Amino acid sequence: MPFQVASQKPDITYSDVGGCKEQIEKLREVVETPLLQPEKFVKLGIEPPKGVLLYGPPGTGKTLCARAVANRTDACFIRVIGSELVQKYVGEGARMVRELFEMARAKKACLIFFDEIDAIGGARFDDGMGGDNEVQRTMLELINQLDGFDPRGNIKVLMATNRPDTLDPALVRPGRLDRKIEFALPDLEGRTHIFKIHARQMSVERDIRYELLARLCPNSTGAEIRSVCTEAGMFAIRARRKVATEKDFLEAIQKVIKGYAKFSATPRYLTHN
Template identity: 55%
Template sequence: MPEDSEIEELKAKIVTLEDRNVHLMQDLQNAENEKRYSESELFRLQKDVARIRGELERLKSPPLVIGSLRDVLPDHKVVVKSSTGPDFVVSVSQYVDEKDLIPGSRVTLNKQSLAVMEVLPAPLDPVVTGAEIIDKPNITYDDIGGLSKQMLELREAVEDPLNRPELYKKVGIEPPKGVLLVGPPGTGKTLMAKAVANATKATFIRLVGSELVQKYIGEGARLVRELFELAKEKAPSIVFIDELDSVGAKRADVATSGDREVQRTLMQLLSELDGFTPTGDVKIIGATNRPDILDDALLRPGRFDRIIEVGLPDVEGRQQIFKIHLAHMNVSKKVDPKKLAEATEGVSGAEIKSICTEAGMLAIRADRDIVMPEDFDAAREKVLDTDRNKVKAPPTYLYG
């Protein structure tokens, strides 16, 4: 039988060993955690190395040749034509999706093997992408009411350099490069640009600033470049940029990717403007109703350096605009353009056109084929009511 003291000693040893065991278990746990951390760190670093190697490879890789895809053959083979050489049958990189291989698409080719490395996005076709392109608009100066001073200025700046360049040559000055039409919506800015294109037998190309940056996200700059190329091809031409403020607003700190997109489009536009000679046969007309927010870079000499203000028509202007639109209508002799003009203070040309159309609709609704003065009264109320609460004749009860 062991003695009591021996038993006590053994018990104490057991306690010490158990204690040690707990510590060792803890150490083991820590070591395992550390191992796991090191493994994940290793994995991360390996990924970094692979990424950097890939980047290095890409930077060292020879330039790719651009070609066009002629035909798709079985076994991941295609017929391509490099931009300079003859047709080749080549392989396609495994990273290229077979369904992207459409004959006619642009592709990049490895310089040595001419293997297809990627399929490039199709170049934008401005006709398809929505720019308005008219070979020779049918709007003439007679279709514009009022604005005679503004038309004179526009003709001097755009028509004379195109139709009579010798005038500028003789005097020894350069015509303005870009003209900016400034004024509220619907006052005839587009109409003026179209009429000048008609008078100069020029192709009219219209881009809308907001569409460039909102509809063709990521493609604005490319679209600008392609449309200007088209303008050169189809010269003489007039490039009309509506809502210029959408691409040309003052540059704040460029924060969002949307801002950067606008910025890229603006930079492209500026470089296109700089690339033109003022005596050339491509003319640029911009339009905006927010000149106050335009970036100064756009207004520098050699860019939009001639500003023409196109305000709301005065009473005479309105009378002329009414006459222009009434000329196409079957109206009663009692309809007096002068009276209509007097009753439409503060109204734009576009609103006058709407009033005329609305009056015609009212006549049709009343089963008449002649438009009466009362149709115009009702049409005026309706158009002004829907447009905004503008210049409606004051309600009589206020004075009653």
């Protein structure tokens, strides 16, 4: 099955997402408010956004934020991997898109999250290959479905991509994807927050300098920081300790973060317990 339907609402909340404060505020405005307080739009006489494009490098929180919004709104969460809609049989991808929106309409509230949308939403060109024609058929059906539902209804569409420059202008024009939200690499404050989020689920020693750890992970994504925290826990397990120390985190940074050697950490940091 090319799409995953959450049987219960996602367990991710806004407090579980670090380094995305601005992005969460924008998502709340364009997804949460229309679903929870639709009367605000009715009173003003405006249509809420139908869809939102989330773009940025992998591991920067796009999927996490989508799950958090679904949690907050109690909406059914359907995740679709774009590449899985690309089928070898003619018309199969378009049929899946139709079935997906039919399923969404049957829900009280539904958030459809298309991940890797560039797999089917790329700019159109024809090189005579049937596969590309099938991709275009799938995308045209998606556009047709976006045009076919009421923006004041119970469906909201989020799409995520690492390559926004490759998307077909017809897909991202206003009236289909009305908002575009960038997920950039987290800054120092964001990275520090991400470390704290993961550390609170771990057994760690007190007085760990999370800002120091964040400074040692420049240009890192939230996913990479999560890997650092996991590796720090592994160092503690190998040493048969019940808590992870700051030294474990520092050694994990050395192991996980590429290019760490370029940023000189003094011996004092590397031997600190």
